[in-house]
Amino acid sequence: MEVVLSLLCGIMAAVSIYLMLSGNLIRFIFGLVIATNAVNLLIFVAGGLSEIRPPLIAENAEFPTTPMANALPQALILTAIVIGFALLTFIFILFYKTYQSLGTVDAESMRVSEPLNLYQNPDQNQYDPHHRQISEKLFPEQAKAGTS
């Protein structure tokens, strides 16, 4: 069972990293969801799988009499799931607002905070036709201002 789950973990991690590296914000979200679940599964497997009783003690008893499963990994996973949900909602909203504001979901073409024209020389990016096209498409006013 451990082997199957570990392999699944590995596959999920690989898929998620592929998605996250694609540079598309929507794919990044899917990658993040898969990665979060892969990590949760990893904690579950690393915490030790066992086919023994759930950690519940009998009524009136103070100590368990038989060996019991470790409840801590599940508590950790639960916390991680909750935090993951909160982050996911935030990311959805952030990426949507970004799309509204910048008009793209392609991380490569987001160049507002690190402009290629390095402030004093707006003509510098004419040597880079690819980025020039993108920035003209994205910010027509700025591109015009740069060439004038």
Place this chain on the structure above:
Amino acid sequence: MNCVLLFPIILPFITAAAALWLKTDLKRQQQISLLGALLHCGAALFLLSTVSRGGMIAMQVGNWPAPFGITLAADHLSVILVAVTGILGLAVVVYSRSEIQAHVLEGGYHPLMQILIGGVCGAFLTGDLFNLYVWFEVMLMASFGLLVLGREQMQYDGGVKYVMLNLFSTLLFITGIGLLYGMTGTLNMADLHHAVATVPDKGLLTAVAAVFMTAFGIKAGLFPLFFWLPVSYHTPPVAVSAILAGLLTKVGVYAMIRLFTLVFIFDIAWTHGVLLIAAIFTMVVGVLGAAAGNDFRRILSFHIISQVGYMVLGLALFTPLALTGAIFYLLHHMIVKANLFLISGAARRAGGSFALGSLGGLYKNNGWLALLFFIPAFSLAGFPPLSGFWAKMLIIRAGLEIHAYFAAAVAVAVGLLTTYSMTKLWGEAFWKPRPADASAEDGDVLQRPDIGMLLPIAVLAGLTLFIGLMPGPFISMAEKAAFELTHPEIYVNAVMGIVP
């Protein structure tokens, strides 16, 4: 008595709740936030004095004994950082009164700021690895919010990249936690110190150490993991930049120092060797980025990276003197760096821009501001007798002592390059005459920075000067912290409640 540990964590959250409650009354909200920051600063300094008089304290939340419950532990390293956090929090909240615009305030600026401060203090004080993860998330969430509150294009762009890379880092962090728990069965850091020694397969443990190193390396801005930092730190309002620059990367450095002196010390040649190489590259790449920059805040952002390299170098050399240097560096750098960002905001108000090309003449028109810039800027560059000189000297001397001549030489050379980029800032923004065609951005009217801006800058600059002229008490405090780090049994005994 040990509940003094709780105040620096709880107070910001109470303030945040109160500020949220008053979200329609911005004026009152600001006053509450100021009061909260004042109380928090007091609580942090009180904790510092308690620990420096009585030694390390630990507290078990909910009275669950140590390896089972969540532990809060305050040794010298933690309380120094908490105290600086308190001071910076207060300075930034005062500064925001003059800088933060209404639409940012309405978005919940003050509650987020308080949550950020609380999260950072929690991260500094917790003694439990999973709890550290939770505090990381708390402060990250707050910082995500603060970054994009202004809703400008630049902020969304920087924010998206910041969020992506930092989330990846927390995923790595929790992966490491899961694997470490699987191997040792505990997540209490003091308990881990012993539990790690009983793990038979040290190779696997080293791999886990590398996972943690990468996770904290992203947070701290180590080469080659720092790319989120120069994209994002120059985009938000200046007060936000300052608190992020002062605190967030330093939490990564702190976590690294804590884990690589307490838990992962079984294969120092490998783990600290990797850190050494990363530190040298970080110093060099960061300062080169700064030397190439043309924007006030982007130059400062690259300096953060280069300075983080010095701190990690101190950790990597791993001698008591080097750790003393790293801790003193942290203390000095947090104050100086936050202050420089605050000054960039004042310079923007007086000069109308962050771009060095359109700035100029600040020395002539705002002499006081120039003086206030001079102190932290040349402290960062390491000029005697300012605080950065002592910090750099400790690290370089530690390098020479263990014959790490190359690392020491790089540290000296990077110091010179830092000076170069600082003189560039000085020459462009302050000395050069104001360019004739420069106009204020966004139709802002050029104005003198008001007292709400200059007061925190002056106080932080005064503190830098004070540390520089009287380094003795601060170095001896850093020495005590380094002593505790090199004798992990002190930490373990305090947390486990063992009286030696």
